[in-house]
Amino acid sequence: MRRKSINTTTYLLxxxxxxxxxxxxxxxxxxxxxxxxxxxxxxxxxxxxxxxENAQTFKLDxxxxxxxxxxxxxxxxxxxxxxxxxxxxxxxxxxYFIEEE
Numbered sequence: 015m016r017r018k019s020i021n022t023t024t025y026l027l028x029x030x031x032x033x034x035x036x037x038x039x040x041x042x043x044x045x046x047x048x049x050x051x052x053x054x055x056x057x058x059x060x061x062x063x064x065x066x067e068n069a070q071t072f073k074l075d076x077x078x079x080x081x082x083x084x085x086x087x088x089x090x091x092x093x094x095x096x097x098x099x100x101x102x103x104x105x106x107x108x109x110y111f112i113e114e115e
Contacts, residue, residue, distance in 0.1 A: 015115045018044045020100055022092040024054075025085040029077035035059055038082070040089040044110075047097050051089060053082070 020042050027036040036055040042048070059078075061071040074082070099105050 017113050017115055019111050019113055020044075020096045020105070020109060021111060022089050022096070025088050027055075027078070027081045027085050029075075029081050035074075035078060036082075038085040038089050040093040042093055042097050042100075044100070047100075049093055051086070 022040040024037045024039040026034045027038065028034045034056070036053065036059070038051065038053050041050045041052070043050070055072050059072045059074065061073045064071040096105070096109075100109075
């Protein structure tokens, strides 16, 4: 099945001048504009010992958590803008992606 979507760019997660530790991006699927947010955390942040069964634990400091918060806000605002423009038919056709499910 094919579905049409609009996507934000991938917002890279980093703290200061340090190397990136992940990324976040958003997708909205038409015609209902269902949204999906993808959060990527690089493997070097994985903690081998998990406090919860069947869950992945990541060790992050406050600066990294703040970067995730800022990235989430960026993606949320970008999705809201793209959805609003799409509903008003103000996006060019090449702004959309056709995906196979």
